[in-house]
């Protein structure tokens with residue numbers, strides 16, 4: 354997939370500032386908000402905006418997001434490495450969130466542009482020095498590669514600069530080398546390791562579908578073919594359990610049955626992938642499954658007030674990133690096919706973050722349903738995903 358001709362400007366899982374009239378832009382989301390107070394567990398006693406589940410305004414959500422972003426930059430962005438706190442895959446996620454925010458808030462565009470070009474140059478060098486002489490955004494983990502491919506696709510959407518799309522294509526080409534060697538089928542997680550988790554499969558599906566939506570001709574067909582091949586395996590693997598929760602791995606020791614917990618990011622990446630696949634090869638089944646997964650998540654992977662919660666733990670720094678990944682992908686699904694319940698969920702979680710989970714320095718803790726504990730770049734950028742989604746759905 355190297356010859357890119359007549360790139361189509363398609364907006365999947367992204368709001369593009371220059372495409373304000375696009376039918377799928379946030380301004381075209383339905384204006385009727387959730388009217389079910391019980392469904393929306395208000396954190397405030399009463400809402401002056403009767404049709405909405407919260408009294409927080411779009412302007413307030415925007416100011417939350419701007420404040421959280423300022424803290425992210427001032428506290429963790431490292432100019433010399435191009436990364437936030439020199440975290441590798443987490444920085445790819447923070448970059449994706451930044452693009453989403455800059456699409457909604459032109460005032461940060463110039464800052465964002467500098468980050469894109471600085472990261473593209475410096476982070477690749479950091480990778481070269483830290484991951485055993487591998488240049489660019491390729492390392493030995495297929496899931497890391499998937500996060501970077503999705504990030505550069507987003508940057509391409511926002512800038513229309515082809516170098517970023519080419520970076521994503523190059524990464525994807527490398528990801529295809531991990532297909533078919535896993536003991537249980539699907540994509541490897543780590544190069545040379547025939548077992549382990551399936552986040553790499555969810556990301557592979559997402560990258561393939563996102564590329565198909567941006568390429569034409571044989572390149573588009575190649576992306577779509579990979580996406581359908583992955584979905585064919587994934588949908589039959591048992592990873593989506595009968596309750597529509599996506600499990601984190603298969604038991605490669607025995608029967609390849611699904612095992613371990615359903616983590617929030619497994620749900621998120623899967624429903625974002627399905628929204629992108631539906632755009633590439635429209636089929637209502639994809640959106641129906643995605644909505645069932647989203648429903649299951651917002652009904653079960655939550656505390657008693659309906660606030661998103663990682664059940665394993667809220668402190669492992671990698672896992673702290675996951676909740677934001679879910680919210681970012683729920684926003685993707687919301688763009689594809691909006692539901693009042695999803696909007697209410699995004700707004701309620703944002704209200705909880707802002708009112709409960711922050712300290713006096715506008716830093717967010719690792720869990721959203723309890724008071725602030727500790728700050729980290731993972732927690733900050735994860736929360737930012739939720740705040741950005743609230744900006745988008747409350748417009």
Ligand SMILES: *[C@@H]1O[C@H](CO)[C@@H](O)[C@H](O)[C@H]1NC(C)=O
Pocket residue numbers: 431432433434439
């Ligand atoms: C940025 O990263 C470099 C390389 O690891 C490190 O030496 C430097 O201290 C970091 N700078 C900041 C401000 O953290």
Ligand SMILES: *[C@@H]1O[C@H](CO)[C@@H](O)[C@H](O)[C@H]1NC(C)=O
Pocket residue numbers: 546547548549605606
């Ligand atoms: C799974 O991978 C780990 C390394 O991550 C390795 O130690 C283990 O032997 C592998 N198990 C199987 C069944 O291949």
Ligand SMILES: *[C@@H]1O[C@H](CO)[C@@H](O)[C@H](O)[C@H]1NC(C)=O
Pocket residue numbers: 602603604605606612
């Ligand atoms: C595979 O077996 C090993 C050794 O008994 C165990 O530590 C590991 O958790 C098992 N992995 C899975 C995915 O079941």
Ligand SMILES: *[C@@H]1O[C@H](CO)[C@@H](O)[C@H](O)[C@H]1NC(C)=O
Pocket residue numbers: 641642644645648694
């Ligand atoms: C998801 O839940 C909503 C109610 O919040 C319901 O209307 C919808 O049918 C559900 N969708 C699926 C696919 O389960």
Ligand SMILES: *[C@@H]1O[C@H](CO)[C@@H](O)[C@H](O)[C@H]1NC(C)=O
Pocket residue numbers: 416420713714715
């Ligand atoms: C936190 O953010 C608010 C709103 O942007 C700002 O007024 C306040 O000064 C910030 N607090 C700190 C300690 O930076």
